[in-house]
Amino acid sequence: MHCCHHLQEDKNQRKANQFEKYERRKIAIMSEHKRKKVLVIGAITPQFIADSIAKHSTQTSIGAHDIFLGQVRADAINGKTVQAIDYSAYEEMAEDKFHEIREAAFAKFDLTCMHTYHSIGKVKAGEICLFVFVSSHHRKMAFDACRWIVEEIKANVPIFGKEIFEDETYSWKENKN
Amino acid sequence: MSIQVKLFGSLVDIVEKNDLAIEGINDTDSLKKKMLSDFPELKGQNFVVVVSKQIVIGNQLLKSGDVVALLPPFAGG
Numbered sequence: 001m002h003c004c005h006h007l008q009e010d011k012n013q014r015k016a017n018q019f020e021k022y023e024r025r026k027i028a029i030m031s032e033h034k035r036k037k038v039l040v041i042g043a044i045t046p047q048f049i050a051d052s053i054a055k056h057s058t059q060t061s062i063g064a065h066d067i068f069l070g071q072v073r074a075d076a077i078n079g080k081t082v083q084a085i086d087y088s089a090y091e092e093m094a095e096d097k098f099h100e101i102r103e104a105a106f107a108k109f110d111l112t113c114m115h116t117y118h119s120i121g122k123v124k125a126g127e128i129c130l131f132v133f134v135s136s137h138h139r140k141m142a143f144d145a146c147r148w149i150v151e152e153i154k155a156n157v158p159i160f161g162k163e164i165f166e167d168e169t170y171s172w173k174e175n176k177n
Numbered sequence: 178m179s180i181q182v183k184l185f186g187s188l189v190d191i192v193e194k195n196d197l198a199i200e201g202i203n204d205t206d207s208l209k210k211k212m213l214s215d216f217p218e219l220k221g222q223n224f225v226v227v228v229s230k231q232i233v234i235g236n237q238l239l240k241s242g243d244v245v246a247l248l249p250p251f252a253g254g
Binding site for chain 1: 183187227230248249251253
């Protein structure tokens with residue numbers, strides 16, 4: 001009858017609304033873990049790091065950030081000093097690995113955000129080559145996640161480093177535990 | 178069967194190329210043997226074999242068109 005027909009229409013509309021909400025939420029979840037490009041050319045600048053921090057001030061559910069910076073150390077090896085590291089990578093595999101680490105970090109830790117950048121090319125001693133930035137509601141997750149992510153990167157990402165000395169000779173860097 | 182082999186880091190210094198085409202190899206163990214025989218300096222080098230961007234443990238069969246990479250120790254971070 002007349003009223004039942006309207007009820008059926010309402011029911012269909014509600015279903016359509018629910019489906020649309022589900023689709024939007026699915027897109028939001030997928031975007032949250034959207035693949036982000038990690039490798040950048042050259043050193044990561046202090047200004048870039050400061051800008052990244054500033055960008056998060058609108059996310060008012062964040063209570064804690066933990067940031068790791070890897071800096072090129074002027075290592076002394078056999079009487080010579082490292083002036084710079086020239087980073088190279090199996091880029092397609094490195095980006096895949098960074099994405100896996102990202103997905104795993106979100107699954108393992110209750111994080112609001114996570115950003116990772118690693119330099120490719122020449123980075124001088126004293127400059128930053130790795131920037132890991134995690135954000136969460138509370139500090140415990142941020143501390144735990146940041147450390148975990150850095151260790152995963154050092155163990156599993158196919159990045160290679162040529163340590164260049166003052167006389168332009170070089171040796172290949174190997175991560176130790 | 179032709180396999181493309183990408184090389185990185187210290188391995189490029191030894192082989193003097195970033196990539197090679199290898200013929201007549203069917204699995205990763207044979208590939209390692211052939212590389213060590215063609216480039217004896219590789220003997221002192223630590224490296225892993227990667228097929229389709231996954232590290233290979235043990236021996237793995239190769240298909241035509243597989244992208245193989247030999248990776249020396251990592252130095253990220």
